[in-house]
Amino acid sequence: MSKPYYDAADLRKFGKITEWSEELGTKFFDYYGKVFEEGALTAREKSLIALAVAHTEQCPYCIDAYTKDTLQRGITKEQMMEAIHVGAAIKSGATLVHGVQMMNKVNKLDG
Amino acid sequence: MATKSLKKLGNDLAQSNKQIEILSNGIFKSGELPTFKDKISETSQFPIKAKKLEILQINVGYMCNQVCDHCHVDAGPDRKEIMTRDTMRQCLEVIKNSGAHTLDLTGGAPEMNPDFRWFVEEAAKVGITDFIVRSNLTIIRANKKYYDLPDFFKKHNVHVVSSMPHWTKGKTDKQRGDGVFDKSIKALQELNAVGYGMPGSDLKLDLVYNPSGAFLPGDQVAMEKDFKKALMDDFGIEFHNLFAITNLPIARFLDYLIASENYEDYMYSLVEAYNPAAVENVMCTNTLSISWDGYLFDCDFNQMLELPVNSKSRHISEFNEELLEGRNIVISQHCYGCTAGAGSSCQGVVA
Numbered sequence: 001m002s003k004p005y006y007d008a009a010d011l012r013k014f015g016k017i018t019e020w021s022e023e024l025g026t027k028f029f030d031y032y033g034k035v036f037e038e039g040a041l042t043a044r045e046k047s048l049i050a051l052a053v054a055h056t057e058q059c060p061y062c063i064d065a066y067t068k069d070t071l072q073r074g075i076t077k078e079q080m081m082e083a084i085h086v087g088a089a090i091k092s093g094a095t096l097v098h099g100v101q102m103m104n105k106v107n108k109l110d111g
Numbered sequence: 112m113a114t115k116s117l118k119k120l121g122n123d124l125a126q127s128n129k130q131i132e133i134l135s136n137g138i139f140k141s142g143e144l145p146t147f148k149d150k151i152s153e154t155s156q157f158p159i160k161a162k163k164l165e166i167l168q169i170n171v172g173y174m175c176n177q178v179c180d181h182c183h184v185d186a187g188p189d190r191k192e193i194m195t196r197d198t199m200r201q202c203l204e205v206i207k208n209s210g211a212h213t214l215d216l217t218g219g220a221p222e223m224n225p226d227f228r229w230f231v232e233e234a235a236k237v238g239i240t241d242f243i244v245r246s247n248l249t250i251i252r253a254n255k256k257y258y259d260l261p262d263f264f265k266k267h268n269v270h271v272v273s274s275m276p277h278w279t280k281g282k283t284d285k286q287r288g289d290g291v292f293d294k295s296i297k298a299l300q301e302l303n304a305v306g307y308g309m310p311g312s313d314l315k316l317d318l319v320y321n322p323s324g325a326f327l328p329g330d331q332v333a334m335e336k337d338f339k340k341a342l343m344d345d346f347g348i349e350f351h352n353l354f355a356i357t358n359l360p361i362a363r364f365l366d367y368l369i370a371s372e373n374y375e376d377y378m379y380s381l382v383e384a385y386n387p388a389a390v391e392n393v394m395c396t397n398t399l400s401i402s403w404d405g406y407l408f409d410c411d412f413n414q415m416l417e418l419p420v421n422s423k424s425r426h427i428s429e430f431n432e433e434l435l436e437g438r439n440i441v442i443s444q445h446c447y448g449c450t451a452g453a454g455s456s457c458q459g460v461v462a
Binding site: 043044071 | 277278279281282320322324326327328329330333334337379383
């Protein structure tokens, strides 16, 4: 039995990516930190966006991280689930809107 | 939802030495995470020394009408440890002769001590004007004999500090028990009715938020804004400040962390959030904790872990302010709870 590809404990080691490319890693984490600061959007709004995107990206580390982050901000599980539905709606909408392309092609080939 | 204390259940974690063992071994013994002593030594902050005494935090008993999931006291209706009037008299002697200006009463539910009101009245007579009572709110609605507590608090200008884990019923009742939210709301409305928590009022009403699970509290200012809006919109309730407090990994919360397999992750979160600036103002530097039977501790958490003050003056009967000032604070890994993020104390963030 091989080890799983994802290990939850690896999230703690994320910072270590700077060890093999210090400048780029540091720039990334500076940028990342800045993005989530309170700005035109509140840190709370950003956290909910991150939670939704974590799901559409299907990133298990991000899901762990932003589930915890939203909980820390007092966000309720109902709000968290609604945020994920927003992501899911865009994902399914993105699939279905391509249906128009399919329809166009059918009409051209078999119209 | 818990209904009995760990002590009543005969749980190993009701023993303070068992808790210390867990906090000292595992990831801290292996060096995977630095001990608190090593961490504060990195910034030359070891040892932490007690400054001038300002606050006496007296735990008048572990009895409580609630059995909250996170309780570091392991309090509940089955706990019988209660401070006697004799010990209270010894505390009054100390209050008269020490430089402490604030009396901070906690428990359990401090109001359940039969001599609670007598103690407040006597302390007022010897000149204490700054009272804090850590009230769980529901006690005010628990029995007719407590219905007039808001008036009693008002009479002595008691600063009321109350736990309120969330502005929604679901999250509150999950942590503190079924029906706690509705009773707490009613109690807050009654406190508002006598003037507590109103804008500009001298009758101070502050709320304490602590997380309902294995995560740290968010930004205190942002949380306060959310609480104020929700409690006003939904129930017309006013309060002054919100204190965001971190759950320390001891007693029932430690039991929960271990049972839910969150202990290591939680300790990682605490260590990652370590803030040396918070060490400067941890509450043990200006507060002394007194147990129901009169022993002295650096804080209520050390009291529960039975880690006595590092001083020859160890009991209220042999209180010596000079000996206690400058003492080295007794620390272990639970102290990371007070230095995470913006820090945590009974007065909220410290950094």
